[in-house]
Amino acid sequence: xxxxxxxxxxxxxxxxxxxxxxxxxxxxxxxxxxxxxxxxxxxxxxxxxxxxxxxxxxxxxxxxxx
Amino acid sequence: xxxxxxxxxxxxxxxxxxxxxxxxxxxxxxxxxxxxxxxxxxxxxxxxxxxxxxxxxxxxxxxxxxxxxxxxxxxxxxxxxxxxxxxxxxxxxxxxxxxxxxxxxxxxxxxxxxxxxxxxxxxxxxxxxxxxxxxxxxxxxxxxxxxxxxxxxxxxxxxxxxxxxxxxxxxxxxxxxxxxxxxxxxxxxxxxxxxxxxxxxxxxxxxxxxxxxxxxxxxxxxxxxxxxxxxxxxxxxxxxxxxxxxxxxxxxxxxxxx
Numbered sequence: 001x002x003x004x005x006x007x008x009x010x011x012x013x014x015x016x017x018x019x020x021x022x023x024x025x026x027x028x029x030x031x032x033x034x035x036x037x038x039x040x041x042x043x044x045x046x047x048x049x050x051x052x053x054x055x056x057x058x059x060x061x062x063x064x065x066x
Numbered sequence: 067x068x069x070x071x072x073x074x075x076x077x078x079x080x081x082x083x084x085x086x087x088x089x090x091x092x093x094x095x096x097x098x099x100x101x102x103x104x105x106x107x108x109x110x111x112x113x114x115x116x117x118x119x120x121x122x123x124x125x126x127x128x129x130x131x132x133x134x135x136x137x138x139x140x141x142x143x144x145x146x147x148x149x150x151x152x153x154x155x156x157x158x159x160x161x162x163x164x165x166x167x168x169x170x171x172x173x174x175x176x177x178x179x180x181x182x183x184x185x186x187x188x189x190x191x192x193x194x195x196x197x198x199x200x201x202x203x204x205x206x207x208x209x210x211x212x213x214x215x216x217x218x219x220x221x222x223x224x225x226x227x228x229x230x231x232x233x234x235x236x237x238x239x240x241x242x243x244x245x246x247x248x249x250x251x252x253x254x255x256x257x258x259x260x261x262x263x264x265x266x267x268x269x270x271x272x273x274x275x276x277x278x279x280x281x282x283x284x285x286x287x288x289x290x291x292x293x294x295x296x297x298x299x300x301x302x303x304x305x306x307x308x309x310x311x312x313x314x315x316x317x318x319x320x321x322x323x324x
Contacts, residue, residue: 065086
């Protein structure tokens with residue numbers, strides 16, 4: 001199925017949960033904030049959260065700024 | 067001299083706030099925060115690069131420092147509100163610097179959208195510090211909207227031009243008593259920071275001038291001293307400017323030859 005990750009279309013396996021999805025990439029789970037559609041999903045909820053077709057995932061983190 | 071001030075319900079002993087952008091390394095940033103004595107720093111929220119694993123900037127910010135997320139990148143109130151909510155939901159507190167910018171050449175804040183975002187976020191319990199173009203009516207509207215401080219720009223972001231907006235900032239300082247006035251943006255030298263404090267600003271926020279200095283750690287300290295010097299001068303009351311000279315030494319008892 002297709003989901004949007006940081007504005008780009010990504011193909012993931014059906015039934016994929018957020019925990020597996022994060023661990024499949026190079027993303028450091030300790031520094032990432034995960035926004036699914038419009039709400040933040042905290043890391044202790046990742047494995048229980050199953051992705052659906054068309055979901056919008058934003059992976060963000062704090063950076064230097066003025 | 068005890069001269070603490072209250073902002074957003076917190077007591078601060080330092081009146082110098084530091085942005086964390088543009089530092090050559092996170093370690094330099096950490097040391098600059100320490101040497102500045104700053105108790106409030108700003109950070110931004112960005113999409114991560116999925117191909118690159120980076121360090122967490124928050125782990126380089128000294129413990130006890132208040133971290134305020136800015137809404138940079140937001141082009142309207144709605145986007146600013148979204149950034150603030152994400153930061154809070156992620157567990158990083160409720161201090162937010164509103165920065166709504168549409169124009170990429172001058173990076174001037176959109177005052178109307180800034181008022182809207184301030185209203186929405188203050189109503190949700192955020193401690194809101196809006197970055198604004200210095201306009202008295204807008205400053206009043208921001209106070210009315212629930213801002214914890216008003217942050218007029220000294221000059222264009224990152225321009226190092228100092229207090230180009232001085233007269234308009236003085237008007238805001240004179241007229242707004244309800245919340246602290248923090249001069250933000252364009253402060254390029256410790257003397258600019260001192261000048262902002264001399265005219266009665268409650269605090270100064272700087273970033274570029276410190277971060278891009280050859281020695282950012284030393285520059286951070288220089289800015290902190292500038293802020294302190296200006297604050298002391300403000301409290302001590304500066305003398306009036308005059309068009310003609312006024313002798314410092316007595317004008318009697320001269321040692322003339324005759």
